[in-house]
Amino acid sequence: MRKKIIIGLAITLAVALAAAFFLSRREDxxxxxxxATLGRATVRKVLDATGIIKPEVGAxxxxxxxxxxxxxxxxxxxxxxxxxxQIIAEIDDREQRAQQEQAQATLRKAEAERxxxxxxxxxxxxxxxxxxxAAQADYDYAALNLKRRRTLVDQDLDARNTLDEATQQAGTTANTLAARKATLDRLQRESSLAIRSAREAVNEATSALEATNVxxxxxxxxxxxDGVVSEVTAQGGETVVAGFQVANLITVLDPTRLEMWIYVDETDVGQVTPGMAVEFRVDSLPGRTFSGTVNQIYPQxxxxxxxxxxxxLVRLTPQTSTDLRPEMTTQCRIVVQQKDNVLAVPNEALKWVSGEQVVFVQDGAGIRKVRPRIGLxxxxxxxxxxxxxxxxxVGTRVVLPPSRSGSRPEQPAAGPPAGRPAR
Structure with missing residues (x-):
């Protein structure tokens, strides 16, 4: 029995020594x-930012x-x-209906007078x-008769009193003619003023009726x-009082006219220009990625x-807008630069070792360290x-010996500095 215990302890000690030797070789x-296998792909430089969905002006x-x-x-x-x-609400209008009927009666009266x-x-x-x-004819006859009587009297062919009668008749008809002409002038002036006044009365009554109708x-x-009712502030039976400000009752939103405001940090705004593509997501639809285009950058x-x-400011299409809601928070990526079909290495494969950016490549000869020249x-x-x-x-997960990794563990070289948005 004692011999078996000694043999077991010897085997355990041998296994421990072998494991220690193996681990020591591995640590070196x-x-x-x-x-990951290197291939061609699309490389994009992006700016991460936060956005808010807003309704357009007039939406x-x-x-x-x-x-x-x-x-x-x-x-x-x-x-x-x-x-x-579409009619969305009606207010009791009996008083205004009575005023409308009164205005219509006033208009009819004015039209009759006109x-x-x-x-x-x-x-x-x-x-x-x-x-x-007629007065002109009487005057012309009296003047002709006066002329004839004067000729006869001058030739002593008629009595003097007939001349006096003809003279009186001529004067009377002249005065009658003047009076008739004055009456005609007065009627013509009165007619013009009366017709104008009657027409203005009709216009005034028409305006009053139109104001009542308005x-x-x-x-x-x-x-x-066209849109969706987003707010109703009053219900049937309530009284609304219109004062200096219009009483707001109903708010209507056009869900197809939305836009997005992206807040870009002052250190990054120089890289953003109108026309750049934008991708964004919202928490309510985690599986979807929406797209848009930078329309303008506000100077304020x-x-x-x-x-x-x-x-x-990012304009959204009606199709995109219908899936979103105002005031939603978005996680945005502004595509600053993009290169297609270029040789691309995953950022996970870029490591910092002893202050250098390197990639570890695995091939038939083993593992070799490469310091590539990186573009975008x-x-x-x-x-x-x-x-x-x-x-x-290339290795995306690499275990480095302590002597080579130093105090800096493996990390992607393309990551942003601390406190800055990811690129």
């Missing part, structure tokens, strides 16, 4: 635990009324879809013109645009927590200009 060499309209009264009927509720011009004036004055003028013509139209509230900065940002550094991969070839097997 580099080991690759995960690899959200607060609809109210300038009408004071009791809401007779509220036809919509929050979430209902409406069309432009018709009377336009028909009566022409008749009076024609009558006065006839009287002037005020009456305020009792019917219509949707200002916004300071948040002592950090200066500039707002980049992307978010997931970087462009390789020299040092590596297509098809190389």
């Amino acid at each position: 060499r580099t080991e690759i635990t995960q690899t 959200i309209v607060k609809t109210g009324t300038r009408f004071t009264g009791i809401i007779r009927t509220m036809h919509v509720k929050v979430g209902d879809k409406v069309k432009a011009g 018709a009377k004036v336009e028909s009566s004055y022409p008749l009076q003028i024609r009558e006065a013109e006839a009287q002037v013509a 005020r009456l139209s305020y009792s019917v509230i219509r949707a200002p645009l 900065p916004e300071i948040r927590e002592n950090i200066v940002y500039y707002r980049a 550094a992307g978010a997931e991969a970087s462009e390789v200009l020299e040092g590596l070839a297509e098809g190389d097997m």
Whole structure:
């Protein structure tokens, strides 16, 4: 029994010594635990930023009324879809209806008066013109008779009193003619003024009726645009009072007209220009990636927590807008630069060793360390200009000996400095 215990202890000691020797040999060499094959791909330099979905100017309209009264009927509720011009609420309009009928009666009266004036004055003028013509004929006859009587009296062929009678008759007819002409002139002037006044009265009554109709139209509230009712602040039976400000009742949102505001750090805004592609996600749809284009960059900065940002505006298509909601927070990536079909190495394969950026390549001869020349550094991969070839097997997970890794563990070389957004 004692002999078996000694043999077991000897075997255990031998195994421990072998394991220690193996581990000591392993610690002196580099080991690759995960690899990737080098190939051609698209490399993109991006800026990460935070965005907010906002409605475009005019995409959200607060609809109210300038009408004071009791809401007779509220036809919509929050979430209902409406069309432009659709009746969404009605207010009690009995008082305005009475005013409308009064205005219509006033207009009818004014139109009747205008018709009377336009028909009566022409008749009076024609009558006065006839009287002037008759007076003119009487005057012409009296003047001719006076001339004839004067000739006869001068030749002692007629009595003197006949001349006096002819002279008196001529004077009388002249005065009658002058009076008739004055009456005609007065009627013509009065006709012009009366007709003008009657027409202006009709215009005034028409304007008053139109104003009443406009005020009456305020009792019917219509949707200002196609969209969705996002807010209702009053219900049927409530009284609305229109004062200096319009009483807001219903808010309508056009869900197809949204945009995105991206807040770009002041250190990165110089890299962003209109036309750059943008990719973004929202928490409510984690499996989807949306796209857009930078439309403009606002010159006015916004300071948040002592950090200066500039707002980049991204226009969204109607199809994209319908899947989003205002005030959603987005995680954005602005594509600053992109190269297609270039030799790309995964950023996980770029390691910092002794202050150098290197890649470990595994081939038939073992593991070799390569210091490649990197071009465009992307978010997931970087462009390789020299040092590596297509098809190389590079290590993405590498275990380095302490003597080689030093105080710096393996890490991707393309990562951003601490505190800065990922590129």
